[in-house]
Amino acid sequence: MAAQKRIRRFLLLNESERDNRLLSTSSFKEIDKIDENSIQRKSQVICNLKQAQWEKNGKFSLKNMVFDAYPGDLICIIGPVGSGKSSLLQTLT
DSSP states (O other): OHHHHHHHHHHTSOOOOOOGGGSOGGGSOOOSSOOGGGOOOOOSEEEEEEEEESSTTOSOEEEEEEEEEOTTOOOOOOOOTTSSHHHHHHHHO
């Protein structure tokens, strides 16, 4: 029931501007001879989570979560219910 209310609320939101990060790369002009090794990007977020556990001797814990996020990156956290998606986001705040 609660999920249906959230979905209904989302579907009734006003349209927003299109996020260009989701566009196909074929819609952009190709730039010739770019040496990707010469382009250095600085991470805005660096996550190196060794372990996070909410109960002292609990079964559930997050382990070895490592990623870098750069400006303009679109990161999706997906997984089944109870897999730790929200828990991971809580550790980052």
